[in-house]
Amino acid sequence: MSLVGRMPRAAALVLLVLGTVWAIPGPVQAQSIRIKDLVEFDGVRGNDLVGYGLVVGLNGTGDGLRNAPFTEEIMSNILERLGVNVTGEQFRPRNVAAVIVTAALPPFARSGGRIDATVSAIGDADSLLGGTLVMTPLTAADGEIYAVAQGTIIAGGVSATGDAATVIEGVPTAGVVPAGARVEREVDFDFSTMTQIRLALRNPDFTTALRVETAINREIGRSVARMLDAGTVLLDISRTGRSSPAHALSAIENVSVTPEQRARVVVDQASGTIVMGSTVRISEVAVSQNNLTLRIEEAPVVVQPNPFSEGETVVVPRTGVALQEEPGPGLALVSGGTTLSDVIAGLNALGVSARDMIDILKSIKAAGALHAEFIVR
Template sequence: MTALRSGLIALALAGIAMSASAQTIRIKDLVEFDGVRGNDLVGYGLVVGLNGTGDGLRNAPFTEEIMSNILERLGVNVTGEQFRPRNVAAVIVTAALPPFSRSGARIDVTVSAIGDANSLLGGTLVMTPLTAADGEIYAVAQGTIIAGGVSATGDAATVVEGVPTSGVVPAGARVEREVDFDFSSMTQIRLALRDPDFTTASRVEGAINREIGSGVARMLDAGTVLLDISRTGTSSPAHALSAIENVTITPEQRARVVVDQASGTIVMGSNVRISEVAVSQNNLTLRIEEAPLVVQPNPFTEGQTVVVPRTGVALQEDAGPGLALVQGGTTLSDVIAGLNALGVSARDMIDILKSIKAAGALHAEFVVR
């Protein structure tokens, strides 16, 4: 039943892949436009208002340092004072600045504890500058944290669900500086395919030229198509991209098998093919039984009670069905049916696929995660 259920799951996922490959996809979902990109931001801040779940300041002296700096900026002199509250925590704040973000826009931020705080639940992030790779401040974050988990601690036990030391502040940062980028002056824009492929790039080129006009798009390589803005007949690069981003094509997919050994998951693309091959697999069962024997001395004699180890080991090899013939498949459903005919579990199927690939009968890229 396990093998059958695994086969049905794999077949269902394969059906999704086949339907996805058969339908048309918008160009905007296949490429990245040159220059239209976000920027990563990071900051170091302080969370206050925790219910005794903050950093232990003896173990996290950096928390005490930033707390002192914040209080001094607010006009409170704490030099030489000894204070060790448990309602504050030092955190790293991260965010992504979307492309074309303007001053005053709000963006989401993620907050993660870096000390020994137990939970950020109910805490408030104090004003935290967020900088980019150039060292400039582009946003400032502040707000109430929505933690990603919960924890409860008693005298003898602790229960933790999720990750309470990490959370988010929705729309918690305000953009203070815009990224300098003169998009309107561009005369050419490169379209970068997320999954480089010569056939897909050629189809993108052809679809744009048919929709807008001959010579507008030109394929440079498997991952790049060059768009000539002057040939589009539009008034700006923004208008040109809006005219082509909803053009649809049918992307080409490489034959690929992806397996996850930890969970036993197998995902196959619609182009996977297997040549006719014979497969045999047996199951080995190793049984080890411990039956220690206690030996005692005779009555009224000097001696010691001794435990004598006694181990029984048995190795059993279950006879399999012999060589099973997996017919060569011309479609993904044929491949799934042939593999399911072996009647093995998903984890055994991973080993079989590895062996079929090594034998040269699996015609697909084999990815193990």
């Protein structure tokens, strides 16, 4: 289906690593994206769950109970619920660990369904490998229990300990229990009674919101969608002619829309990575970049008095300073980039490292020649 407002655009990203800008080739036109991948439907959302539990069966890698007294407390509570009287007893096992259990309750989850549970140690346990999570209630923000988790933990790391060294690969103190939580309570939400549904764009943009509105109205054949702002499109369920909100959303969620993207340059200073969108433009600007090396050397000299003289030994400071300027590309002219390849060619012409390129882009942005949002992480 042809969409109103579709414009030819270079669908590409620019990745700079170790001082070289590479273009990731893409099609001439931007790709169309399904509405379900662009928006969140009002009311169709998950809920976060959390619980506090105990992992047993560890091979001596659990909590040291002297350093984690809460582990002893929860273990006593569990044993007492099972009918074991442990009042006044002192526990010192190393095969148990206190953990925080988290899970996400998906939308429309029904009682008896299963979801994944993530387990993370909160004490000084060395590893959760081979452990079993004991029945742990999971509560939501309202304090109600919506699921119960239990099962064998699959940890994502390996640890090996010797007499003088320890090797740890990954994070053995965190793991997952696949399908380990059973849903016990459903979220009280009647989706079928909704007469209007808001579509919230994940990346708010007026042009994209207008295209979503136009695409939905064209698919249904009448005006049922209306853009409220850059991040919201209101869908009138009663005018769609569908029997329920579920039928209405199933009719529009696979409609394709070409989203509009803001020009962005994202910089990661730690790794020296630069990522650019295809809409980035640079006005004509001249750039000069040289590498300066400043070297300071301290070489103190010890001066001693003559033999049998009344004097004292002193240290005379001596400092050597050298400033060396490495040859650089001089003043390079970066032409105004009307296409992505022009921008890449201009940046590569400077022949500098990735970290120097980040400083250059900052300066170009400060000069007003970089027409994009500049994000530093």
